Every structure is written in structure tokens, then in C-alpha cells.
Amino acid sequence: MTDTVDDWHDIARNAVLDAALIHVAFDGWSQETLLRAIDDSGVEAALAHALFPRGGVDLALAFHYRGDRKLSEWLPxxxxxxxxxxxxxxxxxxxxVAMEKEAVRRGATLFALPTHVSEGASAIWNTADTIWNGLGDSSTDxxxxxxxxxxxxxYSATMLYWLGDTSADHEDTREFLDRRIANVMQIEKAKARLRGGPLARMFAQGPGRVLDHIRAPVSRPMPGRTGQ
Incomplete structure (x- = not known):
């Protein structure tokens, strides 16, 4: 019975979210957008408010996490x-989300607010976590x-660049992403060269001992994913 209820909630959540995307460009991720989406979707109002109790911010989070789930399905x-x-x-x-660029822009604006910045950070972290898990990351330290x-x-830097990119097929964003990844790989190569050096050994005998006790969480999803 639980699975049936959950399935129905997913259907209702997606129906409201799909209806909301039409209004986000005009009203942002707001309570007004939620009310209009409820009318357009035909989902019973009490259920919709239960699924999105905080209105626009819960809609925006649902939009982001739905994208992460689609990414997870594609990664294999x-x-x-x-x-x-x-x-x-x-x-x-x-x-x-290329067809909903304005919705992403409105979400970036919303999650830049002090009241929602932690939830925005959790959402971006979830995207990174989805990618690493989907690619078989086995690190535990x-x-x-x-x-x-x-x-x-x-990802966050590339997304912000993408939002302002007007080049054909977002070619400038692709080049920006390639540069960011190249920079990261240069850092990783430098770290690898240092691991066998005297400084690395000194670090391992001192501050590095603290890092040895750090472990990945047993429950890997970060806060903010529940119910999305």
C-alpha cells in the first residue's frame, strides 16, 4: 500500500511541477506559481500544499532533484x-534543463538569498554526489x-556561466567547462607528485593523522533530499 501511495504522490508532484514551469518565467518560484500550477494541473489543492508546504522553494528543489534523478538514470x-x-x-x-533555462535562472536567484543559500548548496552537492556515485566512486575517507x-x-561555476552564455549551442560554456576540469586535473596531478615527497610524509605524521579518521557518511545523501 505504501508503494502505491508513494507512486501517486510522485505523479501528483510531477504534474504540479510540470504545470509550474509554464509560470516560473513570469512569477518565479513563488507561492503564486504554486497556486497557478495547482489550478492548471488539476491536483487536489490539499495534496499539492502537502507536497510543497513551503510553496516556491519546495517547487524549485523538486525541479532540481528531478534533474538529478534523470542524470542518475543516464550515467550508466x-x-x-x-x-x-x-x-x-x-x-x-x-x-x-536546457529547455527550462529561465527556471534554472530563477532558482539560482532564489537560492542566492540568505534564507535559502544552505538548501541551494545542498542541491548542488547532491548533483556532485549523484555524478560520483553514478560513476562508481568507492572512496570512504x-x-x-x-x-x-x-x-x-x-558545476556551480559552469551553471552560472551557462546562464549568461548566448553562443551557438553553448559552445563557450563547453570550453569553460573543459578549462575548469583541466584545472582540477592539474591540481590532482600536483597532489599526486607531492604524496611521495618529504612534505607529504611530514604532513602524514602530523595533521594528516586527523584526516585518517574522517569517513564518508553511512547515509550518503545530503540534507535536503527527503521528499523530493
Whole structure:
């Protein structure tokens, strides 16, 4: 019975979200957009408000996490080396919302507000986590965090660049992404060269001991995903 209820809630949530996308360009991720979406979708008002209790911000989060779920379904098809896979994954995540660019822009504005910045950061982290998990990341130490933090920075910077990109087929964004990934790989190569050096050994005997005790969380999804 629980699965049936959950399925119905997913159907209702997607119906309201799809209806909302028509109004976001005019009213943003707002309570007004939610009310209009309820009217257009035909979803019972009480259910819709239960699914999106905070109105626009819950709509915006549902939009973002739905994109991450679609990305997760696509990731098993990606091919190539790890660098190529990560680049393709970030690019495909943007392609998934290419037709709703204004909705992404409105979301970026909303999550830049002090009251919602932590939820915006969690949403971006979830995208990075989705990519690493989908590509088979098996790290369990502090690297679990550094990988996701680095990719979160790459994705958020690329998304903001993409929002202002007017080049054909977003070619400028693709070049920007390639540069960001190249910069990250240069840092990783430099770190690899240092690991065997005397400074690395000194670090391992001192501050590095603290890092040895850092472990990835047992429940990997970050806060903010529940119910989305």
C-alpha cells in the first residue's frame, strides 16, 4: 500500500511541477506559481500544499532533484576515462534543463538569498554526489568529501556561466567547462607528485593523522533530499 501511495504522490508532484514551469518565467518560484500550477494541473489543492508546504522553494528543489534523478538514470551509459565521464556528466546535467533555462535562472536567484543559500548548496552537492556515485566512486575517507566539494564548485561555476552564455549551442560554456576540469586535473596531478615527497610524509605524521579518521557518511545523501 505504501508503494502505491508513494507512486501517486510522485505523479501528483510531477504534474504540479510540470504545470509550474509554464509560470516560473513570469512569477518565479513563488507561492503564486504554486497556486497557478495547482489550478492548471488539476491536483487536489490539499495534496499539492502537502507536497510543497513551503510553496516556491519546495517547487524549485523538486525541479532540481528531478534533474538529478534523470542524470542518475543516464550515467550508466556514459563511456570513456574518468575525466571524460565527469565532463560529459556535468554537460548532460545542463542539457537536461536546457529547455527550462529561465527556471534554472530563477532558482539560482532564489537560492542566492540568505534564507535559502544552505538548501541551494545542498542541491548542488547532491548533483556532485549523484555524478560520483553514478560513476562508481568507492572512496570512504576524506576524499569522499573533497571529490564532491571540488565537483560542486565546478558545476556551480559552469551553471552560472551557462546562464549568461548566448553562443551557438553553448559552445563557450563547453570550453569553460573543459578549462575548469583541466584545472582540477592539474591540481590532482600536483597532489599526486607531492604524496611521495618529504612534505607529504611530514604532513602524514602530523595533521594528516586527523584526516585518517574522517569517513564518508553511512547515509550518503545530503540534507535536503527527503521528499523530493
Amino acid at each position: 551509459t556514459v563511456e570513456g576515462g574518468m575525466t571524460a565521464k565527469i565532463t560529459q556528466a556535468v554537460w548532460h546535467r545542463l542539457e537536461l 576524506y576524499n569522499w568529501y573533497t571529490k564532491r566539494a571540488t565537483l560542486s564548485a565546478v
